[in-house]
Amino acid sequence: MRKETLSTCIDHKGYNQNIIDSLDEGHMIKTLMEEHAHIVSMLDELTNISNQLKGTDIKNNKELFQGANHLILKIIGAEPHHQREERVLFPALEKLGITGPPQCMAMEHDIMRTMKHDLNQKLSFDDIMAVDIDEIKDLIEKLCDTLRNHIHKEDTILFPLALQSINNDSQWIDMRVQCDEIGYCCFCPKLTKNES
Numbered sequence: 436m437r438k439e440t441l442s443t444c445i446d447h448k449g450y451n452q453n454i455i456d457s458l459d460e461g462h463m464i465k466t467l468m469e470e471h472a473h474i475v476s477m478l479d480e481l482t483n484i485s486n487q488l489k490g491t492d493i494k495n496n497k498e499l500f501q502g503a504n505h506l507i508l509k510i511i512g513a514e515p516h517h518q519r520e521e522r523v524l525f526p527a528l529e530k531l532g533i534t535g536p537p538q539c540m541a542m543e544h545d546i547m548r549t550m551k552h553d554l555n556q557k558l559s560f561d562d563i564m565a566v567d568i569d570e571i572k573d574l575i576e577k578l579c580d581t582l583r584n585h586i587h588k589e590d591t592i593l594f595p596l597a598l599q600s601i602n603n604d605s606q607w608i609d610m611r612v613q614c615d616e617i618g619y620c621c622f623c624p625k626l627t628k629n630e631s
């Protein structure tokens with residue numbers, strides 16, 4: 436069973452890499468997918484921290500809370516990523532009559548915004564003794580599951596659908612300009628490369 440899950444994961448990675456490699460540098464879908472990979476690695480770190488949280492070890496929990504909150508703040512910083520999807524990609528699909536999947540994804544963005552801010556608030560609480568560790572672990576697990584599933588749906592259904600439906604190169608260039616106006620995330624791989 437574990438083997439199957441692992442192979443599905445590897446296949447998904449390979450499949451995504453094929454799409455990323457096939458797109459021009461700066462193509463909005465390429466950037467979104469690279470950002471997804473980065474978000475998934477932050478979720479893995481968050482899950483790792485959550486697994487170390489134990490109700491009895493207050494000192495250790497305090498440090499873990501800080502680490503978890505640092506990651507949550509970075510994940511909250513993915514807002515420009517969601518804005519590019521909501522304000523550029525989804526309307527372009529809706530104009531082509533593809534309305535269901537974008538609406539569903541936008542609804543999930545709203546749900547996840549609430550989850551992220553809720554966690555940030557609880558992890559910032561000064562009095563750690565008053566915090567329910569099991570509740571925090573549960574919230575982290577729910578956020579990670581929801582966000583991983585969401586990213587998987589965008590990578591394997593929504594983005595391939597968009598690449599298939601919008602087959603006009605000049606429209607993708609136009610969309611890229613609109614994305615540039617919205618901006619990028621602090622962890623965007625492209626920005627990191629340019630800064631170095």
Ligand SMILES: [Fe+2]
Nearest residue numbers: 467516520589
């Ligand atoms: Fe996304």
